[in-house]
Amino acid sequence: MKFTRHHHVSMVVKNGKKTDAFYTNVLGLRRVKKTVNQDSPSMYHLFYGDKIGTAGTELTFFEIPMVGRTHRGTDAITKVALSVPSVEALQYWHQRLTEAGVAVSAQQIYADKQAILFEDPDSLRLAFVADAQFIPPTAWTYWEQSTVPQTYAIQGFVTTELTVSDVQQMETVLTELFGYEVVARTEEGIRFRGDGGLETELFVVQQDGPVERPGRGSIHHIALSVKDEQELAAWEERIRAFGLVPTQIIDRYYFKSLYVNIVGHIIFELATDGPGFLRDGHIDTLGQQLDLPDFLEPHRADIEADLEPLD
Template identity: 70%
Template sequence: MQFQGHHHVSMVVKNAKATDDFYRRVLGLRRVKKTVNQDSPSMYHLFYGDTTGTPGTELTFFEIPMVGRTHKGTDAITKIALVVPNVDALAYWQQRFEQFNVRHDAQTTYADKPALPFYDPDGLALVLVADEAFTPPSAWSYWAKSPVPQHVGIQGFVTTELTVADVAEMERILTELFSYTVIARDDNSMRVRGAGGLESELFVVKQDGAIERPGRGSIHHIALRVADESELRAWHDKIVQYGLVSSGIVDRYYFKSLYVKLVGHIIFELATDGPGFLRDGNIETLGQALDLPAFLEPHRADIEADLHPIDEEENDDEPK
């Protein structure tokens, strides 16, 4: 069993409205699902991605208004790379970041690719990487109403960084348990891939010191693609046999998952591709209304009363 690619990556934010503005209006992603944290329905869970939120394009956010700052450290998921078509796109994005007062660093190289590091409103570390050789998976579909032209637009998220105190230990887990292959290494880092290409890449970087204390702008977990529930059950058995603790299968309505904590605050979620976000919506209005899984629908009135509006007007679908 090998992972074909990433499924989604989930972050903690302080203000859902600021997050929504940034990822839709600045980065040009589509909000594909406005829902709530199923374990704590008083908080938003927002999903952004391509036209339908295809696995591999999804960035998701939990809003916790009272959350404190992140105390940076090791044994955490610390950076997300978003792929753009070419180096010219990096110049476009540098100008766009300056236009929207987005904090960013100078162009550099990241994971052997031309790159432009930047930060979202909560201080989450992101980086645009340019790769002309990268062919997006056929299922990925650029959102036609994005304010960013497709020829320079974000195609999906790719290399995801794990910062660890013990690279050798992480290599053992990733190669022995999860069947990743090491494709590059130096004294302080390595890159591994699953069965896919750049869309299945993890960048493991050594950093000594205290374990990160998560807060606003921290990455809660990365989810990896699993074909179906049968494969998910097989992963559960393999994880337990390896000596780690699996959450068991959890029904997340739009997909089924299991969770496993590796070290520190590095949590992997394994998530099925389906049924997907069109289960309770249609492609034209996806992400506009508050969608709730069936078991929460009877509590809609109470849930909506606990949430503050994030849209300027109802059905605010297109970025202005």
């Protein structure tokens, strides 16, 4: 059991409408699912990715209007890198972000890749990276209505940064439990990969000090992709045998998953590839209407009354 790709990364935001405008209009991603947090249905859960929200392209956001700011610290997931097709694409993105009023770094090396660094409207730390070795997910499909030409389009999220106080503890968990391998050790940090190359890369950075206090722009969890519920059950048993305490398997309607807290605010979710977002939507209209799982459908009127329209 090794990971050939990651599934999604989930963040906390203050205003879903601003988030939606940034990720669709500026970054050119498709909103593939507009739904609610199943554990707290008064808040949006928004999904963005390629044409159908292929695992490995999904960025998801929980809207919490009353959330405060993030107090940055250690033992947290601290940055997400998005892959673009070429170094020339980085130049395009630098100009596009600057014109959109986004502060963006000069081109630099991040995790051994050419990159530019910036933050979204909630101060989520992001990077665009160009790596000749990256092959987009096989199922990745460009969305023809994107505001970004295919030549420069985001191809999925790749390197995800974990900032920890105890690097050895994290290395043990990643290698002995989850089967990642060390691909590079530098003064900057340690890069780990599963069987899927760059799209399974985790970048572990050491930092002492207080544990991060999450707020808007913080990363709630990263999800690792598993084939089906049978494999998910095997992972649950394996995690418990290792000494960590996962949740039970939860039906999230579009996939089934379990969660495990590694340390501090670093949470891993393991999520099945299916059934996916086409379960209750058509490819032409994904993300346009509010979709609810069956158990929330009887409460649709009350739920919609609590949500600010995005469009």
